[in-house]
Amino acid sequence: MVSFISAWCLVIISLCYTHVVARLVSKGMRRMILFIPVFLYFFVVPLSLSTIHSIGITAFFISWLANFKLFLFALGRGPLASDTKPLLSLPIFLAVSCLPIKIPLSPKPTTSYSSREGLLYYTIMVTLLVLMTKVYAYNNKLPDKAVLTLYAIHIYLSLELILSATATMVRAMSSLELEPQFNKPYLATSLQEFWGRRWNLAVSGILRPTVYEPMVQLFSVLGPNWSQAPAVFATFVVSGLMHELIFFYLGGLMPDWKVMWFFLVHGLCTTVEIAVKKKVNGRWRFIPTGISRVLTFGFVMVTGLWLFLPVFKGGNIFERILEEYAYAGAVVAELKTIIASLILNT
Structure with missing residues (x-):
């Protein structure tokens, strides 16, 4: 946790640096050159982490998405560039830079679930994810292809939950209307539709x-x-x-x-x-x-x-994921015990 917080503090500082550079240097190769130290740090930052979840989140959000967004931003393009004003405000700049969100260019009719339906949908997904962690205990008794199929379902559920939770958090903090991260990829009728308009x-x-x-x-x-x-x-x-x-x-x-x-x-x-x-x-x-x-x-x-x-x-990625789930469950159980004892003592 300490290494994760330290790494992300340096990420935020690096993004603040790019925000300042953009105010002082116009788009083009000069700005790109000044961004190079940030590009390099963003590529190596996952190596300073140890848990699968912290590595995966940081690698996806920072080493991939943030680096690509900053590359476009150096050229005056992409989601960090704004046509309506010279530069996004720092809080919005930080959110769009290091989180997998995209601000729609124009208002679109909402196609999301109602709050009650959305809560039910994600509750079902969380329940399925928990049940799958129980099934993994019988991996040795299942065919390899069945285990890999469970991995595929696990990946989809995890990505859907992580990306949706991130978008919901940013929407609540900034009142921005954000685009969805998935669009029912299992309903794709072609590979072009699957990769271009439905998956991630x-x-x-x-x-x-x-x-x-x-x-x-x-x-x-x-x-x-x-x-x-x-x-x-x-x-x-x-x-x-x-x-x-x-x-x-x-x-x-x-x-x-x-x-x-x-x-x-x-x-x-x-x-x-x-x-x-x-x-x-x-x-x-x-x-x-x-x-x-x-x-x-x-x-x-x-x-x-x-x-x-x-x-x-x-x-051994999934084995390490399950170990982290078990550790998180133990921490939650310990916290429940501590809270219960405090309540009883009062």
């Missing part, structure tokens, strides 16, 4: 201006119909590299590049899918929605079980 929107939202759009411009010589293909593939390559880096932080092991292959396979298949859609020119919808959902989700799960999920076993 914070990542797709930051990869689009940092990788996809520049690559579209770079390959514009191919024409508007074909410049999209290499841009999509390049986006998956960058995503694969960042995931390999995060798993290096988590497991402390040199990558075996299976995660990278997972994103290369999905990048290639998504690129082919987009090309086929352009070729058939709107006749893609001859496949019934139910079947396309099954095919999409099935492809994601099969390739995930083959290439992505086994990495969690290599670094």
Whole structure:
């Protein structure tokens, strides 16, 4: 906890530094050069942490999202840049920099659950997560693929809860209307829809201006119909590299590049899918929605079980996650005992 707080204090100080630099130096290469020490620190900060949850959160929020946002900000682009005023206020700048949130450019009709429905939805998710930790006690009696499938469900539930809790906290503190982080990815009817409009929107939202759009411009010589293909593939390559880096932080092991292959396979298949859609020119919808959902989700799960999920076993990541859950449960139980004794004594 001490190392986590110390690391994040330095993160906040670093972001304050970039905020001051932006006031003094206009966008461009000079600002980019002055940001380099922050980029480097953000890449190494997870190495100073020891628990899986602190490493994972810091690696995702800071080493990936914050670095990419600051890269765009140095060029005067991205969520940290503002068209309506010279610079975001420091509190909002800090929130948008180091948390996986995005401020909508214009008001949108709300599609979120009502407070009661949302509470029920997340209560069910928490309950499922707790039940899964109990099932892990029988890992040795379950087939490997069943265990990996549990890992996949665990990842989705954990990300949904962490990102939604973060967005809710920021919304309560700042009164900002924030965009959702997931959009029911299990209902995707294509790989393009799954990765671009449903799964972890914070990542797709930051990869689009940092990788996809520049690559579209770079390959514009191919024409508007074909410049999209290499841009999509390049986006998956960058995503694969960042995931390999995060798993290096988590497991402390040199990558075996299976995660990278997972994103290369999905990048290639998504690129082919987009090309086929352009070729058939709107006749893609001859496949019934139910079947396309099954095919999409099935492809994601099969390739995930083959290439992505086994990495969690290599670094004993899930075993360490369960140990941290057990430790947190022991701490909560101890606190309950202390509070109960204080009440009885009074």
